[in-house]
Amino acid sequence: LPGAPPEMLIPGGAVFTAEGKNELDAAIMDGKTQKAGAVAGVTRTKNPILLARKVMEDSPHVMLTGAGADRFSVERGLEQVDPSYFYTEERWQGLQKWKERQQTASANDPVDPTHLFGTVGAVAIDSEGNMAAATSTGGMTGKRWNRVGDSPIIGAGTYAKNGQCAVSATGSGEYFIRESAARQICDRVAWKGESLFDAAWATIMSVGAIGGDGGLIAMGPDGRPVFAINDLGMY
Ligand code: ASP
Numbered sequence: 544l545p546g547a548p549p550e551m552l553i554p555g556g557a558v559f560t561a562e563g564k565n566e567l568d569a570a571i572m573d574g575k576t577q578k579a580g581a582v583a584g585v586t587r588t589k590n591p592i593l594l595a596r597k598v599m600e601d602s603p604h605v606m607l608t609g610a611g612a613d614r615f616s617v618e619r620g621l622e623q624v625d626p627s628y629f630y631t632e633e634r635w636q637g638l639q640k641w642k643e644r645q646q647t648a649s650a651n652d653p654v655d656p657t658h659l660f661g662t663v664g665a666v667a668i669d670s671e672g673n674m675a676a677a678t679s680t681g682g683m684t685g686k687r688w689n690r691v692g693d694s695p696i697i698g699a700g701t702y703a704k705n706g707q708c709a710v711s712a713t714g715s716g717e718y719f720i721r722e723s724a725a726r727q728i729c730d731r732v733a734w735k736g737e738s739l740f741d742a743a744w745a746t747i748m749s750v751g752a753i754g755g756d757g758g759l760i761a762m763g764p765d766g767r768p769v770f771a772i773n774d775l776g777m778y
């Protein structure tokens with residue numbers, strides 16, 4: 544982005560946990576079959592979204608976490624990397640700044656207010672009207688205790704259903720989980736007859752009303768993308 548301010552340049556890599564590690568979450572959903580696959584807290588899979596897809600297509604489960612998910616990844620032959628692959632200096636510095644801010648932050652505040660969301664999301668439709676959504680993230684800087692965000696939770700950060708909508712969200716995941724944000728948009732369209740645009744904004748506002756920040760992309764059966772955000776931090 545020529546001329547973009549430095550904080551808007553995509554830093555790559557993945558954010559760090561409080562212990563200085565990278566734990567990656569991803570999910571994918573097929574709106575035609577309503578099959579879904581998700582992984583949380585994986586550490587060695589080069590492309591966690593491919594692992595989520597493997598869970599969807601090649602396991603009886605929807606969500607795998609931690610060491611088991613890492614093991615499944617090896618068993619299915621996905622490309623493995625040393626965890627240092629996800630290191631970038633910017634993200635490491637982000638953790639150091641987060642540590643400084645902890646001196647004054649409230650212990651129960653899950654959200655880093657200066658967080659710029661770096662999650663990658665996609666929504667899509669094919670020529671037969673089949674919809675899909677996918678989300679991949681490192682989560683939130685300073686996360687602890689094997690925290691899992693909204694991205695791999697079907698209906699919170701990721702959701703797709705043919706004839707309704709496909710959604711991928713980014714933001715302070717705790718609040719997107721509490722509002723069932725991605726599913727909420729589709730339900731607003733299907734049950735309340737709201738336009739996708741209104742449903743996306745109403746949902747972001749409901750996330751905001753309980754203290755959450757972030758944004759989302761959504762797509763309806765007409766293939767038009769919609770974008771809603773209540774803060775500055777979406778790349
Ligand atoms: N939603 C992600 C999470 O809470 C973070 C992000 O989108 O940046 O894990």
